[in-house]
Amino acid sequence: MSEKMKVWTKEEIKGLIESRDDAVVRGMKRIYDLQTEDEKNSGGTYYNNGVGFSGVDGDIMSSFVEFYSKNNFLTTKQMKIARKKMLKYVGQLTKLVNGEITNKGK
Secondary structure, three states, rough: OOOOOOOOOHHHHHHHHHHHHHHHHHHHHHHHOOOOOOHHHHOOOOOOOOOOOOOOHHHHHHHHHHHHHHOOOOOOHHHHHHHHHHHHHHHHHHHHHHOOOOOOOO
């Protein structure tokens, strides 16, 4: 008998981002993974493809992901900014965790 996979709601994802630092970091990494390779390499956003960080957030959020990857933490100020910005991406994150969008085949 197969088990049903949990379907996450936007409200649940929002609650995680608001309350847990690890959810902010995991969310940032997942959205960063949706950036194209040239966007990752330059730290910007150039394509209006409906996934990844917006043009306004591309530079700073990419820098946070890269900082975390090197140092395994964000500063208090970085976390405060990242948490606020990640609330904009609740819709994408919900689709990601529910398997509605992937970073395959970009």
